[in-house]
Amino acid sequence: MARTKKKNGADAAPMTTSQMLGSLLNSARKIMRKDKGLNGDLDRLPLLTWIMFLKFLDDLEQQREEETALSGKKFKAAIEAPYRWRDWAANPQGITGDELLAFINSEEAVRADGAKGPGLFAYLRSLSSSNGDNRRDVIATVFKGVDNRMKSGYLLRDIINKVGGIHFTSSDELHTLGALYESMLREMRDAAGDSGEFYTPRAVVRFMVEVTDPRLGETVLDPASGTGGFLVEAYNHLEKQVKTVADRKRLQNDTIAGCEPKSLPYLLCQMNLLLHGLDAPQIDPGNALRFKLSEIGEKERVDVILTNPPFGGEEEKGIQGNFPEDRQTAETALLFLQLIMRKLKRQPTSAGRPARAAVVVPHGSLSSPGVAKRIRETLLGDFNITAIVRLPHNVFAPYTDIQSNVIFFERGEPTQSILYCEPSLPLGYSLSKTKPLLYEWIEPLKTLIASRQETDTSWLVRRDDLDENLNLDIKNPRRKLNSLADRGNLETLAAQMRSYADEADAIKAELAQVTELIGQSPWELLDSHTYESDERIGEDYSPEMPLLGVSAEEGITNPKTAIGKSPERYKVLRTHYLAYNPMRINIGSIGVVRDDTQQGITSPDYVVFYCGPDLLPEYVYHYLRSEAGRHEINLKTKGSVRFRLYFEQLSKIKIPVPKNIETQQRFVNACNRLEDLKKMLNAAASSATDCLNAATRSSFLLEGGKPSNTSTGSRAA
Structure with missing residues (x-):
């Protein structure tokens, strides 16, 4: 040596x-x-x-x-x-x-x-x-x-x-x-992968710290510290601002704090921070959720929170009891989101800025109904959501395929509009354990967030334009999955297929968790959760009202037949109502009205029904269209001269009902994504044909469309 x-x-x-x-x-x-x-x-x-x-x-x-x-x-x-x-x-x-x-x-x-x-x-x-x-x-x-x-x-x-x-x-x-x-x-x-442990990629950590930009004199907290990645990055960011001995003392003693209840990550976090220069890390070895939310006062609040809390886990009843009765849930991510909102100071920080947070959240936290919706309502009303960054699929590979976002919010005025943005990866590049997200791909989003500029990778959504469920899981309206504009381009097709494979992997991972939860759920009669609607349009009928039908291929659709002689008899289809043809439901001819734009009237011969608060209509829709659902439908019509299934028979069908409405929503989301993937694969099949034609055309034809062998003479005998 x-x-x-x-x-x-x-x-x-x-x-x-x-x-x-x-x-x-x-x-x-x-x-x-x-x-x-x-x-x-x-x-x-x-x-x-x-x-x-x-x-x-x-x-x-x-x-x-x-x-x-x-x-x-x-x-x-x-x-x-x-x-x-x-x-x-x-x-x-x-x-x-x-x-x-x-x-x-x-x-x-x-x-x-x-x-x-x-x-x-x-x-x-x-x-x-x-x-x-x-x-x-x-x-x-x-x-x-x-x-x-x-x-x-x-x-x-x-x-x-x-x-x-x-x-x-x-x-x-x-x-x-x-x-x-x-x-x-x-x-x-x-x-630790088998026990659900996974940690945030360095590029995402650095990006979150730089966007929130902690200033010396502000307090920084990670309530789910893990091995200390966020705290180390925040410490390094703040250390560049140290000018005096007093600054150094403030940084060492009064700035960085964390919480990590598991002994191994706690030990790793302590050493990580010590290695990077923090002399006495203030890491709480207990569960950050163990305190009653209502008892957290201004003294316990901080200026900046940076964290990737665990999600997909379940907290015990004792922990859930620390939260308001209408906000209690087993989902860890939703409990942490409430804690983070509570822990942000109400007054401006010593740097004259609002207290703020950057938090990694799964898609479900942004879209699930019930408790999740009530939390989003508070978040939108009491905080300004400045940005939501859509992280690329596989960003946490290989530890989890759960799709996630970074949500940035701050104390102050209620949210008026949210800037969404997503990083641009090289065409066909798929993240994996050996191919992580690079900072250079996510760094340009800092400028977009600061300027609130709309581009191909950023889009503004007004608070008033959110749906009644306050769904914040909003995809890029300008983004097409590797555009099919050049349908004969094999590079585009290859990139498409890799993207579809990534999507299939993500859906598989989500369904692996959800199907296990559904398998543990009690089977209950639809009669306990569904109600038939016989509401007719009557004198309110207008020719401008859309006539709706159902099909096994599309669900709710526009029928090819014209409205009959007695339009006043037609049934009203409202948002979240289901409708089916009683003579064709055995082949999946049922639909659900997913949003306000699909409302209308439908045939008086159709069955129309809706669900109570404990059962999602789209969950019922996917069950009845499934092989298991169609089997139950057929059992209810045995002995009939001609197949007909009315609501009285339908309501006697049993269905597994997860008590947690979020589980139903996760299943629905996965099924909807599979339906979208099916459509994209059909388009890709057509694109593959175009690629084949392009390949043969370029190989066998000259310019002008003539065969490459233009000889007119006959071969020698």
Whole structure:
């Protein structure tokens, strides 16, 4: 190893290159695989992290001790002898085997100085900030969630010796370690994938921080910190604004806060922040949702919130009880959204700006009815939603395929209009684990958000133009999925097919979760949730009223037949009503009025009905058009001379009814997306024919449309 010189000319510790560091840690992990007490990376990574944490802390302490001595001040150690790394771990020939395990694990043990005293973990957990060093509280909290699962003290000594080869004494080495540490975090989330853990891509984190632009003096919170990505990025952003000693103190002590209840991410978050320069990270090790929402006052509020809260999870009843009765839900994302709204300060910040948030939310939070709608109503009324960024599909690949958005909002006037925007990826580029979203593709959206300019990738939506469900899941009205304008272009067709494959993967992932929930739901009679409507148009009939029919292919459609001689007898079809032909419902001839633009009148011979508040009409629509639904329909007409199914028989059909209306909506959304995908694939099939014609035309025809072989002479015999 090359050695460097300290300022005083003495030899310094050897510089640790990225290659050497990677080799050291890989060797340590190979050793860990031999130990019977560790089971997979979810055991190995925490062990490696707490060992590195103690080595890093000791290097930092020694560096600060030297700096303090030069300034003539008295140094206060966070960890005292003989529990410092240099006391028990630095000597490669130091304590090992059962003696090492006892020193680390036991409440009382023989220490490295030969005296009896608390074991290492017992000592670390007992630390407090009574000496004025807040890092002691951090260390104590970290090690309350840590244990040593290694069974072999000899293998543990080998790992300690490997980590002892890492030196945390220069900014270059810290940068090297930071890069490698991020790779460890990626491996940790790979290992945690089965338990639903996934973390926000760096490009998205950086973009959210830069758009919210925290200013020195403002407080920044991530209530679902994970491994600290948002807090590290916010710290780096704020550090550039430090000009004085007072600025540095404010940044270190009064600016960054987080919350992470899981012990492994909590430990990783602490080390991540320490590595990047935050001396005593203020990370709450409890669940951020554990406090009653109504009791969170102005003192608990902050200026800026940056977070990607967990979604798709379910919180226990005790946690749900902390929220207003009409806003209680098991969906974690909706609970966090309410918490974030409550935690933003009401008054302008010290920088004279409104308190603001940037939050990653799934599509369902923007479109689901029930609790989600009531939350959106408050969000639109009490906050200004400045922008919603539609993240590309697979942005979290391979950890989840759930489609998501970043929503930016701030305290102040109610929302008047929202700027939507989406990043432009290269044609045909599909995100994956090895092909992440690059910052250069999302960075241009900062200018669009600031200017509120409408382009091909940004569009404004007025609050007054939202539907009655306050649906905020609004697609780009100008965007066509890889336009079919050049139908003979194979590059366009290839890009289309990749896009369709991505969409199919996303729908598959969504249905995998939803179908499991539906499978656990009780089966109930439609009679309990549906009501027939016999409302006739009567004297209110006007020739301008649209006449509606139903078909197995399109659902609600415009019939080819003209209205009959008695138009006053025709039935009224309102928004969310369902209608079907009683003689053709067995082949799927049923439709649902999805919005106000589809309202009209329909044949007096059709059955018209609607649903109660606990059952979505589109959910019923997709069930009755399914194979299972058509089977039940056929069972209700056995013995009939001619197939007819009226509402009396239909209402006796059973259907699985998820109690959570959001589950029904997620299923409906997935089915609607599949219907759209089917239409796009039909168009792509036609495009493939055009590509075939273009290929043969370019190969076999000359300009002017003549065959390429223009010889008129006959072949020789």
